[in-house]
Amino acid sequence: MSVVGVDLGALNTVIAVARNRGVDVITNEVSNRATPSLVGFGPKSRYLGEAAKNQEISNLKNTVSCFVRLAGRQLNDPDVQHEKNFVSAPLVDIDGQVGVEVNYLGKKEKFTATQITAAFLTKIKQTASNELKLPVSDVVLSVPVWFTDAQRRAILDASEIAGLKALRLINDTTATALGWGITKTDLPTAEEKPRRVMFVNIGHSNYTATVVEFRKGELTVKSTAWDRHFGGRYIDQALAEHFAKEFKEKYKIDVLENPKAKFRLMAGIEKLKKILSANTLANLNVESIMNDLDVRSVLKREEFEELIKPLLDRAHVPLEQALAEAKLQKEDIDAIEMIGGSTRVPALKTIIADFFGKPLSWTLNQDEAVARGCAFSCAIMSPVFRVRDFSIHDIVSYPIEFAWEKTEDIPDEDTSLTVFNRGNVLPSTKILTFYRKHNFDLEARYAKPELLPGKTNPFIGRFSVKGVQADAKGDFMICKLKARVNQHGILSVDSGYYVEEVEVEEPIPEPPKEEGKEGDAMDVDKKDEKPKMRKVKKQQRKGELPLSSGTAALDESTKQAAAERENQMIMEDKLVADTENQKNELESFIYELKDKIIGVYAEFASDEEKSKLNAKLETVEDWLYDEGEDASKAQYVSKYEEVRSIAGPIIQRYNDKIEEERQAVLKKQQEAAAAKQAEIERKKREEEAKKQEAEQKDTEMSDADNVKPDEVEEAS
Template sequence: MSVVGCDFGSLNTVIAVARNRGVDVITNEVSNRATPSLVGFGPKSRYIGEAAKTQEISNIKNTVSSLTRLAGRNFKDPDIQIEQEYISAPLVEVNGQVGVEVTYLGQKEKFTGTQLMAMYFTKVKQIASAELKLPVHDIVLSCPAWYTDAQRRSILDAADIAGLKLLRLMNDTTAVALGYGITKVDLPSGPDEKPKRVAFVDIGHSNYTCSIVEFKKGELAVKSTACDRHFGGRNFDTALVEHFQKEFKEKFKIDINENPKARFRVLAACEKLKKILSANASAPINIESLMNDVDVRGFLKREELEELMQPLLDRATKPIEQALADAKLKIEDIDTIEMVGGCTRVPSLKNAIQNYFGRPLSFTLNQDEAAARGCAFSCAILSPVFRVRDFSVHDIVNYPIEFTWEKSPDIPDEDTSLTVFNKGNTLPSTKILTFYRKQPFDLEARYAKPEQLPGKINPWIGRFSVKGVKADSKDDFMICKLKARLNLHGILNVESGYYVEEVEVEEPVPEPPKEGKKDGDAMDTDAPNGASTPKTKKVKKQQRKGDLPLAAGTASLDQSSKDAAAEKENSMAMEDKLVADTEDKKNELESYIYELRNKIDEQYSEFASDEEKEKIRAKCESSEDWLYDEGEDATKAVYISKIEEIRAVAGPVVQRYLDKIELERQAVLQKQEEEQAKKRAELAEKVQLEHEAKKAAEPKDADMKDAAEPEVEEPEEKS
């Protein structure tokens, strides 16, 4: 059974697995510990991860990045228009969701954000399976803390389409906190001890999140979380690109905004420049033949970079201030400030946060891998395969959720809305809602404060219809109970419904102890015959009588849509595998031609006549000409048949060579056997000689012994 944790980031994804000796971050097919979060489309197959990265510039219009930013979003959301600045593929509307339009297999295709994530999760599954040498099903994924119900459902659907069972969808900083706390042995344990408070500051490629977490032995509780959705490494990169765009336009008379590929090359160079300036005072930038055959060069000092970043640096402490305010804490209440995320390496950003707290920051966690490790720990806790130290995780509700319903005609003064889950409530959480009704009814769940949601996401969460409701025999209300639950993923569902009836039952009334009575006294004997009559009272209690059928409409895909998407994903995966296998056979044919051509003049030379050599060379030459002409785009079966054709021509020569090798091997084996037999005979002869020598020496020793012993006479007895 697999135990996999995945930090699904907007730039890169890190995969960790739990093993008996702990948690390991695994590498992909090119031995990198982080896999680019990219999906590309080509004329024959898809490119996912590293394959998409290698052809990103040449296939810029068909490569999709920032997958996490597309989950569960509507095309009209203002945030989506911002994302188009960072995603090179054109964004379009697909069935009400945001998606992309790309050229795949020579045709225009549209894919939703959910489908794109499912494609990427298929790659994650392949990487983990290759490392673990077994099928991967169970996984824990991380997501930004600001995700809404619709976005979380989108990731859940994508995992289902990819054939993964999502055990838990964790907020990024919560996963980091779990990885931090589960290994600590010095956490407060007593009920009167003050909990350890840690501020986790996570600044990645596109998100800035701060969570205040309290730790006690065996548990963590998130007290508050605040986010800035548009603060991260890509914003610093964009500031640099805009700077050099103006500089190159002035110096070299070229405008990179007119050429998407040129702008992308400058973006890649600026990302490297930013990293260099994190450790150096200045750095150059050089790009050959950027556009119009013009070479460009530039130079930047760290002070200039910080000046460009100043608008962002002015916002550097806003999420921290908000998180502290929501947790009702002060700076001095925080014991440790733990920094994670690649962007926290920027010196000016670290200084801004350190100056705000007035104390050194902590970097004890791996900034790039902490979330993935926390997810792997969570998966191990939820999996029956591992025994892990008990550790409870209490996350919180980030947006208040309310239920609304139509007013009952029989209850004219009834309220029609109720905030059921308030911001800061513990997650997971269950609430029981009670309704008095005589007929079926509907209720809707929505976010109570839409202005707090990211962008202008629709605050609607779901609509739930309660069936089977009717008045009782006395035309009284049916008492309906609905179980609303925010689960481990942060997703809201009305899980079940049932109705109850009020019945009168008698309960004993506890009597107060009489004055003067001591513990251990015999029972009271005031009642006749010494019997005591306990007092009772009638009370009304609710008893469950039956279930109420429910119908739900949410942002999740229905089962038929998921099945269709899974079938399409499987067919595309099979197409990718066929293309990869075909490419392998093509490479095998090419390698075999070169190998045979060399060997016919070397190893196989003495085993082939001149006529056979000429025939083999001619076959190799014709096959090579075919390979680089008509065979450039052949099928897997054709490449296999071409290999077999060459083997048929070269087979007799190769067989003679192999026969000689076999004869030589047999001769060597025979020689070794003869040597071993000779050694065994020599050893046996040596043992025999030693035995005979020992036997010959035994009588001689006995004679010497007899000669050496003196005779002893017994004394005569005197009478």
């Protein structure tokens, strides 16, 4: 079983894996520890991750970014319209879901944000599999805490399409808290005051503040607050507007109207921003930004902070909201852990430190903490690893209510009820009771739509209960439904059943005895008396009620079709990659032979063979850079074999000569080794002979020393 944690970010994605020695963040094919969250489409294949980044500027309209924020949304959502500022590909509506229209394989195609996410997860799966040297299926994925039920379902659908089993969708700050707490050995016990930590995560497009209480072996999320439009990309946007205005006055160009110019400017701003994190002054230099113009500018840190002042002015808001919901004061927080790339901005650090009046903590890797927490979560659920027991108590982000139609039999019945309140522990299960004589439907929705991102539809799901009928007396059937918000943060109505009230007898509990009261001594005489009984009504489960549901999740046939389309595109990508490799192999073979036929192969080929081979190499090379520029894999293989058929005998003679020389050297080495061994054995035999001779002399001398006196006299 693979143990993989994925921090699925809007800008970059980080992959962590659990191994016997701990949790490691793995590198991708170009040895980067973070993979760009990009999917590109081209005339021959897709570009995923690093490949998409490399071709982004030349293929902006067909490269999709920020797809994680689009999944599970609708095109008319103001938040989605806001994303158009950051997504270069055109957004379209696809059967009620937001998607993109791109040029793929020479024609216009539409893909939903869920399909785009699935395509990227395919790349993540491949990267992890290459590192672990085994198939990857089980993962834990991080999502922003503000994601709705529909968005979470979209990420689960995407992972299924990509052939992954998401064991858990975990909120990013909860994953961070797990990674922080599971390694601590000094956490307070259940009887002691908990350790309270606020995790502040300011990334590319989100700002989240979460208060977590830690005790030995567990963490409990107390509150969380967020700003969905706060992060690195908004800082970049403010700087881009500043420089665009400057360049319009100075160079008479409008870089924001030119997509490629804007892209080049953003790349320069990213470098400038990093320099300003450690210096008070930074230069911006962008070559050939547009119209063959090179632009230059300088920005001081004070000017930078003034440009992002609207962001800085609201940096304290999520902190205050998180404290208020947790019913805590600033002084109740024991540590403030900072993660996310944007927490490197000095002004933000100062504002947050001043807010709490204490130093900030930087014990976690700002870019990798979420992925490491996801890997720990996956390891906890894996039977392969033994991990320290650590319980996670997360919370419901939005209040959820159920609504139903009023029945004529109960005219004064309420028609809605908030079942899960914001802040309820997650996962959480509630039993709903209905009195009905006929089948009925109920609808789940968010109780406070104003809290949702953008204009998200508050609808979560519709559930139909079948098999309901009046009992033999014509009374109501008592229907029980089990509603659950699972560990993914997704609502479901798991099961339905009906109960009947039956009368049963049970003993009447005796009142507690009072010490010292008269009559206690007589209680011993009552031990043989039968206990007094009473009849009570109790509910007994009698049967199941069939349920059908409709939610934002894709139905099985749609998922299956998307998975088949994804597999088809994977095969197309593989064929293009194999074709390119075969082309490169043919090109390398041509240049290698051209060099070696006048070098190491020269003495092994006749003049006629050299002439024939050179002519073939020239012909194939001309073909390769003309009509063979865009040939099929089979054509490259065929040309390779044509060259090989002529060069093969020459190469074989060379290899035979090399092998002959190798065998000769090997034989000499073996003979030398045998001679050396024989010499060693000869010396060993000589030493043993000398040793035996010395031992014999010692024995003779010993016998002479032991001659008796009478033997000496007789001899004389």
